[in-house]
Amino acid sequence: MxxxxxxxxxxxxxxxxxxxxxxxxxxxxxxxxxxxxxxxxxxxxxxxxxxxxxxxxxxxxxxxxxxxxxxxxxxxxxxxxxxxxxxxxxxxxxxxxxxxxxxxxxxxxxxxxxxxxxxxxxxxxxxxxxxxxxxxxxxxxxxxxxxxxxxxxxxxxxxxxxxxxxxxxxxxxxxxxxxxxxxxxxxxxxxxxxxxxxxxxxxxxxxxxxxxxxxxxxxLEKLGAVFNQVSFPLEYTPRAFAIHPDTGRMIIAETDHNAYTDETKNARKQQMAEEMRMAAGDEERELANEMANAFINEILPEETFSSPKAGLGLWASQIRGLDPIHGHTLFKIPFVQNEAIMSMCVLKFNIAADGRYYLAVGVAKELQLNPRITNGGSIDIYKIDPTCSNIEFMHRTEIEEVPGALAGFQGRLLAGCGRILRIYDLGKKKLLRKCENKHIPYQIVNIQAMGHRVYVSDVQESVFFIRYKRAENQLIIFADDTHPRWVTATTLLDYDTIAIADKFGNMSVQRLPHSVTDDVDEDPTGTKSLWDRGLLSGASQKSENISSFHVGEIIMSLQKATLIPGGSEALIYATLSGTVGAFVPFTSREDFDFFQHLEMHMRNENPPLCGRDHLSYRSSYYTVKNVLDGDLCEQYLSIDPAKQKSIAGDMFRTPNQICKKLEDIRTRYAF
The missing domain is CATH 2.130.10.10 (YVTN repeat-like/Quinoprotein amine dehydrogenase)
Known part of the structure; x- marks a missing residue:
């Protein structure tokens, strides 16, 4: 003592x-x-x-x-x-x-x-x-x-x-x-x-x-787990959500294909009960009425018995307000049958002097997936309560195509209507179209905005860099990508750099070179010479590929965020299979060289069980570039101690020094 x-x-x-x-x-x-x-x-x-x-x-x-x-x-x-x-x-x-x-x-x-x-x-x-x-x-x-x-x-x-x-x-x-x-x-x-x-x-x-x-x-339980998750059940599949900036509450868009709305379910129940009554004879009429009433009053929990299948081309959607801390549902706005929510965003309109936030919802009508047939779409505008406890419907704007992406831009609304990019402003009875760009090849699936630039993702032609000229009220494409990419998610890293994920499991970072200028003019007369009109049938300026990496799973969300207090920013991704991962930047050339050598040694000393070449796998579609496989480097902690000493000796370090490097870069960004 x-x-x-x-x-x-x-x-x-x-x-x-x-x-x-x-x-x-x-x-x-x-x-x-x-x-x-x-x-x-x-x-x-x-x-x-x-x-x-x-x-x-x-x-x-x-x-x-x-x-x-x-x-x-x-x-x-x-x-x-x-x-x-x-x-x-x-x-x-x-x-x-x-x-x-x-x-x-x-x-x-x-x-x-x-x-x-x-x-x-x-x-x-x-x-x-x-x-x-x-x-x-x-x-x-x-x-x-x-x-x-x-x-x-x-x-x-x-x-x-x-x-x-x-x-x-x-x-x-x-x-x-x-x-x-x-x-x-x-x-x-x-x-x-x-x-x-x-x-x-x-x-x-x-x-x-x-x-x-x-x-x-x-x-304590679940030792070794990185995340703690709390699940809140929803009626339909969540397709998108937006966070109210002032309260932190969530507004969730739920949409399911091959599903009925509650109103349609009740109507179908009434119809089936009436058919039961009509099919019964005079002697069985009383029994049929009892059976029909029992059928109408019987409520089977869908969590146990599943929901009724509506058939192809039938959609059910609703908007839900959720308190993410306690899981309480604040409000629900159901949509009619066959309306599918495709996009959503929260924004402020400069023309509205109340300073309130508005919710823009892109809706597709009678959408068939294959072949892709639609009966048009609409953009619904809701006014959000200051406490985000309720939303008020303002008006609906009919459009001829599916609104695949929405984003706020300088106090207005950017909308991707099929392959057309438009700017809308708030009107009393509907949205007012201000300008548009019709040069996106196929279909707009994502829109990001920063300053005067708009970054538009096409469903199969990667990202287009667009400059908005307020004086001329024009949206002009000034740069694009050299490779086709089937984009699923994007996020801006800075004014010139964007991270892109595609449907084949790749993540790439595209950056505009210093020589690129966004001060370009459109040529409505067509008098420019053929060799000045563009490269590879696109814009005259091209972005550079900074890094490429094959994740192996379809990335559905990309976000630049800080996971721990006092930590550095990392690029967080979530995949269709439920994986949450992070791409972290190196702060020094020394760290990059160290992990590059460690990855090289791990490829040789700890090959995959199935015998596939690691470098070939990470370069499945595009050659891996400027990205090191942290999962492979982390396996150093679990290999045989003799191999650890051998690798450390080749790198002129001790196993403890390598373990410290791995722990330092992990705790600097994530956990």
Missing amino acids: CKICTNADLCNFQTGELNEYTERSEMPNEIMCMALGQVPEGEQRSWFLAVGLADNTVRIISLDPNNCLSPCSMQALPSPAESLCIVEMGHTENTTTGANDEPTERSANTSTKGTIYLNIGLSNGVLLRTVLDPVSGDLADTRTRYLGSRPVKLFRIRMQGSEAVLAMSSRTWLSYYHQNRFHLTPLSYETLEYASGFSSEQCSEGIVAISTNTLRILA
Whole structure:
């Protein structure tokens, strides 16, 4: 047992009879916190004491009876230490030896034990994890992670038979070792203040914690999971959603093919009941009436019995407002049978002086998928309540084609009506068409806007870069792509760069060269020379392909976002199969070269089970360019230790250094 006698004096007691050692150690500054490790198996004492001082340092003090309370090492900190915790996690590869290569008393049994880590919680919300040498007490290999805005408090618990650390800041995190790698995962729970390990017959590895003025007992599950998901059931398949900027509430467009609306279901029920009555004879009329009434009143849950199939070409749609925190439905706006919602966006109209947000919904009528036949479409405008608790229908604008994409643009509405790009403004009875561009080849499926530029995605001809000239009221194509791409999702990375995903599982990044200018004029007279009209039957300027990568699954959504507080931006994608992944940018050439060499070694040392060439797979449609396979690099943590040493030796590094690089780039962006 160690005790702080004054602000800077340390006393060491031998438990049992509580005998105090004669020496006391006076620290150079006020002691803020300290921590003892667990007593190793087969020994009588912990060998080291960690002490955090007010001078922004952590000192390791020896508890060896022959050299008690003598300093071993010190580490400077960027902020005062709030809490310390010494834990043993992971596994060591071989026996640690002393200076003469002979096992010492403390190192003789370390071959089967884990590595000792000192976790340091700082007052600025940062967690440091550093390796504590079990023989000399030296500190090395420090890793940093920002947890929250409050000082970090650390508590040692047990998880799956080994030690873990519960770190509490503005949210609670769990640091543990699982499947040959470290995890630092936030808990999907309320903010906790204090905690301790808890074990009982009902809960062998639990946590007892304090939150505000309540005592709680928790049990952790789904170790190794990155995301926590909560499901809210919907009536139809969600096709698109928009987030209200002021309240954060969601407006969801639900559409299903081969489905009935509730109104049509009730009408069909009445029709079938009437047919039952008509088919019965005079003697069975009373029985038929009873059966028909029972059929009408019987409600079969569709979750169990499935929904009735309407047939091809029949659609059911509705708009739902949802509170994403609690899952409450705020409102539902049903559509009539055979109307399918194809696109949706939230925007403000400059012409409306109320400052309210409006919801634009693109609807297709009587759409048949193959062959593609439609009876036109419409754009519905709704006014959104300031609290997003309700929406008010304004008017409907009939159009001749399906509105495949909608977007707000400079206080107006950009609409992709089939292959025509139009700008609409708000009118009293319908939308007012301001200008249009008819040069998109097939069908517009996505629209992005920034500044005066519009980035329009065609269903099979990649992205067109369009400049809006307000003075001439024109939309002019000034650049396009050299390759056909069947676009499923896009997102803007900056004013000149756009990320594109296609239906064959590829992701590419296109950028406009510095020589490209968007100050171009349209040629309505056709007097320009043939060689000035464009390249490859397109625009006169072309975008450059910056990177290409075959993901292997159809990407349905791309978004530039930050997943963790204080983290850097990454390109997040979600696929049709349910995968959520991230493309992260390299911040230095050194990191790129390191992971490029690691990927090369992993291709040779750990080939795929089915024997397919990794480079060939990632270049299935377009040659892989400027993208490294992080999934392949992460497999380094799970391969044989001998192969790990061999790869590390070829890269002139140690396995721990490679593991640290992998962890650093993972925690910098995601988890």
